[in-house]
Amino acid sequence: MQPVKPATETKRSKVEIIKEHSNFIRYPLNEELLTEAPNVNESAVQLIKFHGSYQQYNREERGGRSYSFMLRTKNPCGKVPNKLYLTMDDLADQFGIGTLRLTTRQTFQLHGVVKKDLKTVMSSIIHSMGSTLGACGDLNRNVLAPPAPLAKKDYLFAQQTAEDIAALLTPQSGFYYDMWVDGEKFMTAEAPEVVKARNDNSHGTNFPDSPEPIYGTQFLPRKFKIAVTVPGDNSVDILTNDIGVVVVSDENGEPQGFNIYVGGGMGRTHRMESTFPRLADPLGYVPKEDILYAIKAIVVTQRENGRRDDRRYSRMKYLIDSWGIEKFRDVVEQYYGKKFEQFRELPEWEFKSHLGWHEQGDGALFCGLHVDNGRVGGKMKTTLREVIEKYNLDVRITANQNIVLCGIKKAWKRPITTTLAQAGLLQPKYVDPLNLTAMACPAFPLCPLAITEAERGIPDILKRVRAVFEKVGLKYNESVVIRVTGCPNGCARPYMAELGLVGDGPNSYQIWLGGAPNQTVLARTFLNKVKVQDLENVFEPLFYHWKRRRQSKESFGDFTNRVGFEKLQEWVDKWEGVEAAPTRYNLRLFSDKDTYDKMDGLAKLQNKTAHQLAMEIVRSYVAAQENGKAE
Template sequence: MSKDKLSHVETIKTQSDGLRGTLSQSLVDNHTGNVRPDDEALIKFHGMYVQDDRDRRQERAEKKLDKLYSFMIRLRIPGGVISAKQWQAIHEVSELYGTGVLKITTRQTIQLHGLLKHQLSDTIQGFLTAKLDAIAACGDVNRNVICSSHPQVSPVFEQIHNYADKISEMLLPKTQSYYEIWIDNQKIYDRSVESDPLYQDRYLPRKFKIAIAIPPTNDVDVFANDIGLIAIVENDQLIGFNIAIGGGLSTTHGNKDTYSRLATVIGFCSSESDILKLIYHVLTIQRDYGNRSDRKLARLKYTLDKMGVENFVKELEKRAAVELKAAKSYTFTERNDRYGWQQAHDNKWYYTLFVENGVVTPNQKEFLFNLSKLGLSDFKFTCNQNLILGEIALEDKWQVEKLLTQYNIGQNISNLRQSSMSCVALPTCPLALAEAQRYLPELITKIEPLLVKHKIDQEDISIRMTGCPNGCGRSYLAEIGFVGTAPEEYNLMLGADRYGTRLNQIYKSKIKEPEILQELDYLFGLYKKEALDHETFGDFSFRKFFN
């Protein structure tokens, strides 16, 4: 652990009384729509962020009014699967509280925005009745565990998918403060039940992310995570996982000590109990050695690079009492979702619905609510911000198709748009420097004619946008990536491969829309003229400009 002075957030955590802080008092303080300053850090551990409407900041400041504070709440859904009844509950809660908009995140869950402080307890209790919670969906703990979404990729999909639940349960904080503050409103006096050998009273130095990929698909962007598990399947049997550690995309503009990093594969493990031990102790090493003085350098990737991969692995094998074996071979050949109807090995049918940037439109929302009332399907969130309607029996498929037709779901959408992704950014994210979710669809509309012009519109070119360098939209792994630097200004990133195994690099810095379109027009023409046979746009860009 760093011997430098601890950051203020570290003090808040250790003095929080199991993440309680003064949240109970903050919630009944009617003088502001916000919580107290220290509670802003603690409320994240309960699955919430404080936000305000940045579109209205100036107007309210001129009137000498407080910021228009609200809260975002994110659910913990390991593997991203919920039942029809749970979807109904989410729908009904969203109709009562917040903006009414359902947002599918890049981490395979859903979040609501615009919740007022007095609505938080009712919102959480509404979710709890459907056995949904927001525990550890944010904060310096393990976040929502994600897993490949499409059952048709493997006959042992369910067996692999179950690991998401097991890992999530193992890494949950032991404090009961979530229930005490939001559910029961009764103080827990027997704190022995809260003994937490993993997180202790200081938790992790920073957030922690885990993903499970099932080759040949890398829809989870497995190497962007602190821990990546790559399922190894032979003869339709799961024989274990390759384990990768140290991934993370977040950077800070102007800070050369920060960088994006892809996870390093450190070996293979076949035993479930040993895999869980290894995962657990990657976290204990990060807990003990991670940087607690500078939060910008606190992710596992920096701990790994500081210790060195070899030393880290030695410490991991010692703590877990497990010896890693040589990594097994695997291949990724896809990263996009499989849209429309697909049939899996269990003969059940699945329909993947495109949800642009994860924002469920009013038409989609009505369709999904009516579908949920039929009880024919479960709902699977994908890491590409889409939604799979799943486990539909052949004899029930016609009812789903009838609703799809009724609501005009599944209209023609360009390949580029289907391969797009963005973070929320403005107006609610306090870190955003530029637009993303509200702007990318408009920009794609202007890029699509360029693809047609150069006769490459059938290509599945990945395009992603984030409003700041933190990378929530995983722009650093896109063939065309945009990273916000200022209002209406972006770094244009090129050279990532199509399957999430190579980072992109800055091609042009701090450019606005006219130059973006000019550069892409030039690049598409160059690609059409000079690309090798079967060469993707990302591979061409890397070879042309960075190799």
């Protein structure tokens, strides 16, 4: 089966035509960057994404649009060398808005760069061992892996595999370096197995003699996301990716191969039921020496068959949903040249934050730090730089918008802890549990897709949830995974949260319920268009009944799924507020056994105790008598 360049179709999206005529993502961006205008035209807007940038403007400023560009780095495994971190810190002050944003895909976002400074900023990143190539656009994005710098065979193997996959799927035609460093290349030496896998065309995966052997002129139909992890560590939301790769080791801990999941993805469009978030399906197992060939076969299957007419349906999850996993596997196997082996059994997934102090296993320590919504600014930014620079530390970004300081000598632990705490970078036991697992996308004022607040709104939302917890009697150490996005695209993965808030109008959210703390269950839509000022009307009854009706150690997400949305809706509709604890007077009730048994049976049907039902009957009787007197 020899692939050909995508044929001209009767209908193709505007972006497909722009890509076709761009000379491998160069034209007209190269010309637009030279104009005096503060922005670039629509074709260049689409192309600059492949270079790792989005054109934006401040939507809250009146008058003419104040254009700027957001740059996103590409850091496989979230790895950030010391030099690159210090460069990004400098660039944020010199050319950005004075802050760095840690993302849900283990990268930096740098906001506020004006067009005339783009080349300076891009070249600075490249010269500091960094890159933005492919951080956005219709190609493979940043490859995730657990951020913990553990000296364990499976973790090291997962991280090396993530880096190899990232290298395999990096564009080869040179457009990025032509644009930003005048053609000078700064790519590190690639592993021979990566080069071999990329060039292999024994099963018709490549475009012969093309500068882009895997991508061709059209690249992929849409963004493509991959994560690699080890069994049990779901710090990367493994099931939300186009491809999820899990290291499988033998009884001695030696990596032998990989389980592969396919078809995850978060994005959707409001009130279009044909668009939806989706969890990845098990595809099969491959031995470790075949992983790059299997990944390439999956990517090519999407390249050749993913929809290019309507970008709302272009992600691979829609191809798999349309075909079914069996047909998808059959087609991938033609490009892979082998049959997938049986999926290996895995232990239960667990969300691991990797926060706090831990042994790396090589004599050094690492320290994971919680950063609210990934926004590094102010005193926190100054202090992080001070510590990272003074101790010459490398860092890693987590998929939960946090940061890990690596390679710390044990003697440095106390002074580093003290310095960080003075800037509000606290150990996890001192951070509100609600904040530890919460995430939000940037949304307003710069994201062009935002419908309502997310990053700026979540601090108040979390405080209000905490107040509701206290009101209904939930303990401080009890928590719920809360994620907020300003639109339905799902950048903060709200559809995996126990409580997801998805912007669906000005100051309005769609509420999703039913995700799991370990991010293995897809949430569902519970309510639409809940005004931000009315959130307590939903939170109070839900958390009140969770407190009183949950089973032992039952999470909020599991509780909402067990009870069912119909009952949850009934509780919300009938909610009249948390009852103030009444002054209690001793009223003992005695009955014969037959009456008690019947009362107890009726009470259980209503999820009440016999005493609670008896008191309701007494109150109703007294009220009826009082009403009778009034008449």
